[in-house]
Amino acid sequence: MKELLQLGLVYTLNCNASCGSCCFECHPNVESKMKLEDAFDFIRQAAESLAFNKVGISGGEALLYEDEVFEIIKYARSYGFETALTTNGFWGKTVQHALLKLKLLKEKGLTDLIVSTDEFHQPFVSYDYIENIFIANEIVQIPLKVYDVVIKGTPIHPLRKKYDHYTWHRGSCEPMGRGKQTIHADDYIYGDFSGRCTNANKLTIMPDGSSYPCCSPGIQLRGMQLGSVFDLSVDQLLKVKDNSTFLDIMIWRGPKWLKEAGEAMGCLLQNKQNKYVSICHLCHEIAGDVAFLERMEPYMKDFLVDINYSKYLKL
Known part of the structure; x- marks a missing residue:
């Protein structure tokens, strides 16, 4: 049986932060954003293709447009898709505020929450905000993953030990996007690069409609692009993917x-x-x-x- 795919919607490149590791070089002055009606159309096409079982929403910071994100989650769930949202947690100002947001996300049908927090995000989003989200989620209980990007010398995340019951992913920063410009080559953690790709189980769509077969930080390259979702249907893009x-x-x-x-x-x-x-x-x-x-x-x-x-x- 063929593995089902994840539809990834990079909803916006606008972000409240300008992290030194950002692969898409997002920042507050970027206006690139997907239209809500286009997101609905991509989800509908994905459902009709019968090739997908999950919709992931990311950015930038997608929750800068929270009402639209709520609608996307609700719409995706109406087709039976699992839903995942990646956020930097800028909305965790207080436990009460985080609790309200998490309850709304769960009510709309969010099945997975991914929080990006590390030394690159911390200057823009305090670890206190992240802890407020962790505390609030003890009540709401959305399955939560934490993405922590590291370079040489990065200490263990200050919240890791206390909240180790959440799923943590400590990943090496990749020299792509802003990271390639701001992080010295000697500071990266080099490792094993043998083996086969196991991450090409996605169709990722950018705000401009370009599409890619994975969610790697380096996807925005000609050699990886499948085509534009405004020129080809989701089914046609999957055929391009299969024939690459x-x-x-x-x-x-x-x-x-x-x-x-x-x-x-x-x-x-x-x-x-x-x-x-x-x-x-x-x-x-x-x-x-x-x-x-x-x-x-x-x-x-x-x-x-x-x-x-x-x-x-x-x-």
Whole structure:
């Protein structure tokens, strides 16, 4: 049975914060935002495709438009979708205020809340605000995940020990977006970048309608773009996704395999580094290297024959 996908709506690039790690370089003066009626249409198309089981809403900071977010959650739930919302918690000024917001989110049908909080968010959203949300959620009980982005020397989050019963994800900052401009290369935590991509189980739509197959920080690159949802239907975009040679190689072989295959043929990435934060980091470097992709295109089509044979053997 084919795995069901998540429809990701990056509802806005507007944000109350200008975090040094932000992959989309969001800040308060960005006006890019999805129209509510377009979000409804994307959800409707996703439901009709029968390929999805979840709708995720993020930004920027989507709750700057909270009334619209409430409507999106309610609309998605009317189709039976699970719903997830990512927020920086700027609305947790008091426990009472956080309690009211959480109750409204649960009433509209939110099934997962993701709170981004770390040393990059803290100058804009106090840890006190985040703790107010944690305390309030002890009453409301929305399944809650905490995303904590780190670099070398980052201490354990001050709220981690006290609220360890929530699901914490401590992830290394990726050198993309504003992070690539503001964080020194030596401060990143480099690690294993072997293996295959396991995150291409999404259709992420940006405010401008461009769409991508995952939620990686580096998705806004030509090599990753599936097309515009204003030019192609959701069903058509899924077909583009399914027929993407590059994506098939990422899923079945992985970016390290493609990099090394290129090196064996004399096709080198322009950025000749040999250490990466993650699979996503290397995939981002490959997808952004137009010359490498153009030189490797005929070889990738040959690789795809072997990949399709591997798929056949798994049937």
